[in-house]
Amino acid sequence: MSTPGFSPALVVLSVAIAMFASYTALDLAARARGIADGTIHSGTRALWITGAAVTMGGGIWSMHFIGMLAFEMGMPTAYDLGLTLQSFLIAVGVTGAAFAWVGRKGARRHAEWLAGPLMGLGIALMHYTGMAAMRMPGHISYDPTLVAASIAIAVVASTTALWLAFRHNSLAEKLAAALLMGLAVAGMHYTGMAAATFSGDEHVHAGADTVSAAPQTLAFAVTGATFLILFIGMLAIAIDQHRIQGELLASEARFRAAIEAVSGVLWTNDAQGRMVGPQPGWSAITGQTPDEYRDFGWADAVHPDDSAPSIAAWNDTVAARKTFVFEHRVRVKEGGYRHYAIRAVPVLNRDGSIREWVGVHTDITAQREAEAELRESNEEIQRYAYIVSHDLRAPLVNIMGFTSELAETRVELQHALAGHPQAERIDAEFGEALGFIGAAVTRMERLIAAILKLSREGRRRFEPEPLDMSAVIRRLADANQHQADSQQAVVTVTPGMPEIVADRLAVEQIFGNLLDNALKYLDPARPGRITVSAQAIGTERVRFSVADNGRGILRNDHVRVFELFRRSGTQDRPGEGIGLAHVKALVRALGGRIDLESEPGRGSTFTVTLPRGASMEHAAAPLSIAAE
Template sequence: MNTTGTHEANLVILSILIAVFASFTALSLAGRVRVGQGWARRVWLAAASIALGGGIWSMHFVAMLAFRVPGMAMGYDLGLTLLSLAIAIGFTGAGFAALGRTGLSSRRIASAGLLMGLGVVAMHYVGMAAMRMPGTMHYDRLWVGISVLIAIGAATAALWFAARDQALGMRLGAAGLMGLAIAGMHYAGMHAAVITMDSATHAHMVTSGIGQTFLAVLIATITLLILAIALGAAWLERVFHKIARREARIALRLKIADVLRDYDTTAALDEIAALMGEHFGVSRTGFGQLLAEEDVFDYDICWTDGTAPPLLGRMPAADFGARIVAALNRGETVVVGDLFAADPRVDARSLETARTVDTRAILVVPFLREGRLRTIVYLNSRTTRDWHPDDVAFMEEIAERTRLVSERAAIAEQLRELNATLEARVEARTSELRAAQEALVQSQKMEAMGQLVAGLSHDFNNVLGAILASFDLIARRSGDAARVERLAGEGRQAAQRAANLIAQLLAFSRTQRLATQALDPALVIERLRPMLMRTLGPLITLDCHLADPAGEGWAVLADPTQLEMAVLNLAVNGRDAMPAGGALTIALHPYLAQGAADLADGRYVMVEVADTGAGMDEETLRRAMEPFFTTKPVGKGTGLGLAQIYGSMRQIGGAVRIDSAPGQGTTVRLFLPRTASAAQDDDTPAAPAGPGTSLARVLLVDDDPDLRRALAAALADHGHVVDVAADGPAALVLLERAQQAGEALPEVAAIDFAMPGMTGAELTAKLARHHPALRVVFMSGFADLAAIEAVAGPDAQVLRKPFATEQLISAVARA
């Protein structure tokens, strides 16, 4: 008669709990297998095998004891029962051992899972065969197949989870699923069993003499106790391992610090590579330098454990694979546990390189400098490896510690190259900087000039109108000598006003080096007053207090152009801060510096420029003198004004201070170092030559025909003999002909400095070689003093156009 049995519910639940606890314990122990080394790894492998295999067997046996067939006594064959236990432990151990050898290879995990699953099936059915009862047993093939599939699936899952260092929550979840799967496999197998009762006696049947429930509880208790002890051991070992790992990392940091301090570059990198390789337990580690021009990595530092060949020499960067190289160029650490597993970052080129250098897993940390990949530090493993995030973070920390050393050689080579061409580089850089500063000054000047052009052009047109009207009246009143003389004087005054306007523009806009000289700031500001009034406009009152109360005069060392520019810029800033009108005050005060942070001890003149505008808040005031910082709208300011003022004041040994608050206006104080005496204003015209002035033969060279004729007539009227030439080549031809003809040569040459074809400087150089006795007077509308001094020296006579004819006659007489 066929029959099916029943199961005692309490023992069923107990068997499932054993399966779950055994799975959790086995996963925890397997984690220790993965990180263990040598004998410790073998001990944990055996413990994990016993925990899972013994736990599965215990679950199976308790579940068998839960099985009840009404009216049928049951017993177990001791030999087959022990054999089933041996099968469970042996096959489980074989699966874990295969996992430990091969790592996280999907194919190997599947193979090991098949091996372990079939072992579990064998354990189950050998245990079933150990049952002794008055009947026979056969199996439903469908349910047998289902039980086999469940066993293989549960075993594969166990190995997959065991291959990873899971967090506690993940291990609990995995243990629950695995325990239920293992129990499901057993009860599916039990469901496949069909029992046929008979009356035969089984001579070898062993009965326990105690109840099945008691025996099941006893076995379960022993099993759970053993599992708990194993789990506690794993927990303690995990704690000790973390402590040991932390101490090892502390020791490694200290060793690396010693290496960085005591070793030279190559020796340091060699030692660090060895320390990293031993600490991480990899087959190869080292450094590679990217040669960007050739797009190749130069591997010059490499350590191996003896199982892998060293990686030395040059290899194309593309051998890494396009996606891996792209990640490195972005500064990302590349972590690949299995180069031969499916990974979108690994292409055919990467796989070919991995096979060539015998590498299965990589961890590569890039070093970027100036936004470009320069160096890599790498770990290579010949077997697959599940890189732990903690290992990756520690490797990145070590890499950062060695960054400077790894780049030391490259930097040293760059320094050698720099030293080899240092003089040329310094000269080039100096030229670029010079002090760039000229461009900065010019930019600031031109910004302010743009705001002045409208007012100046109006005044200049008025001047030209007066000149034209005067000459028109002279033409009409040519018979009235007194009237002609008066009109000529008015025309001359108007022309002088035009010359002064042009001189102001040139003084403000010309590019020249910073040249300090003794000057009176009161005269500079007074000369600038008309321009300031036009700049400020009708809504703003200009109030100047320039007199020295002590009567000593304001003698300072400064650059007049820079001082003009500074005052004008501050006036423009004040005007922009007072759109609805207000007052701008410029005052001079004596100042004695003692113990000041920004000034050397001594006497100064303080130029104070104050406005009644909106003022600045604390943040704006703090950044006011930063280059390119401006609160003005786009196109209204460059943010260079105060920065330029600050720079020029520091160059002459002065300082700039700013006081401001919202709604209280702004006061800027310039501190100029005092000196003994100031030079007089050099813009006054020279006195006309008096009677008795010596006469000379003069060579007049100017490319403007009208000016050339007027100047020649003036010289001739004074009694000088004048030879004229339109340019430099014509002047040389004239001198050569006179010399060949034996005629008298000119004694003085009045030369325009800027002429097409051959400049006045080039002509002067030729005259100095062939006619060294010839004295030169320069005439220039550009007033480029630096260029003129470079040709003729600082004592050269220079007439700035336009000039009165009396000035030319006096200069010729002095020459």
């Protein structure tokens, strides 16, 4: 009988199998975590978990079996088929349960604290079941202390390995998890083997349901089967990785196509906001080389007036870790400067730290040029409107003066034609003509006054200030209280409206006109109800609604009511048709928009959406009446 010991080659083989199987299985199981993030379809989760369980369970079992074959006891040994199969099923079952628990949808943090002990206990149970399957002419006794140590090794190492595999994604951490798991399985096995004491007994026989062969033959057979399983697992990983790579390439292609569709270029900066590495997009528009745009060298291509503000705004954004939104002029390689809108966002690591910045420069030169032309056109129209309306006042005053003289002449004609048979007819026609002239003059005077008012508003510069919108609109409603009472109407202003920063006079004119119109066009058949409310839209805009139960407006007239000097519906209320046109111009000048929903007989709702804060562009923008 030879001296008991271990075959070094089989020991090394068993540990290698444990590590290789651990890496493959942990990678397969980690892919099931994608179900929790919505990155893979739920139907594939069970396949990944099953593959991980078979790979890990089979690898652990193979390591255990080869490890026992490595032990040379100096006596013939066989294995009970039933218990051996049972030990394999235990290994697959407990690892599958552990992976399913950690990788399930909605798994909470520290789920490995339950899955790790489960896997460790399963490994230990598999080991001692496999030991019980040994059939030899002798008995096995165990040292309780070493048995407990082997179980502790399995539990602690399994928990740690699961934490590494399911909480991190780098290759180094995956390798560390596999190394730790492989050592845990091997450590548990050989500690358990050290806990066993074998005593010979010539009267103990293997039995009928056993298998025996040379240790090397069994080891090679088990190793071959194990590596076949691991090869299938690695092949599945490779196929899935190829699929993911294809999706990433397609996504990148779509993203780059989208950037090109909006005349933009893509660039990246490091976590500190410095431009590093190749930036083909930036080079394409500026002609700068990598050495020229490195770090903050890109600022050399920015217009001198915009360079310092761009760097200051960028540094503030990097420090605040927020989205960068800016605009500046860039010197292009063809010569000259073009306007670019910039938007950049931080890309975060799992621990919340910034990995890099991804930004887009979008060419808005054509838009800015069109806006400049439009502003110039508006200014010319406003000057023209002011001149024309001012010059029209002089002949209108003359007409009004001569009309007064004609009224006096009418009295003289009455005396001169006294007793004439046609005197009454002539006087009636004369009076009717004077009435038409007076009405036309009065209307013309109101229209000229309205044009002058719009022209003066167009030259006024806005002065943004914080506004308590509930208080502002409440004061406007109180100013119309007499009109509301006379029509038995109730005006409700929702308290606690979001504050905005805007020109007070412009805001008062907007909502003053809307409240006045709502009261003016109520339905006399029912009590009037007017409600002003507001709702925050994200963090940058507020939507205000002025709703009434008045006459309503035909759908075909929803657009024309905002046109200058255009009105809709029954013309039984005074007005020149400039109120809503003025409101729309003011809303646009403040950087917002106005919409209308209305139905005859049910009422109207005017919705005004305004920015929370005044932008540089709209704070100084003149009022546009030409675009209405």
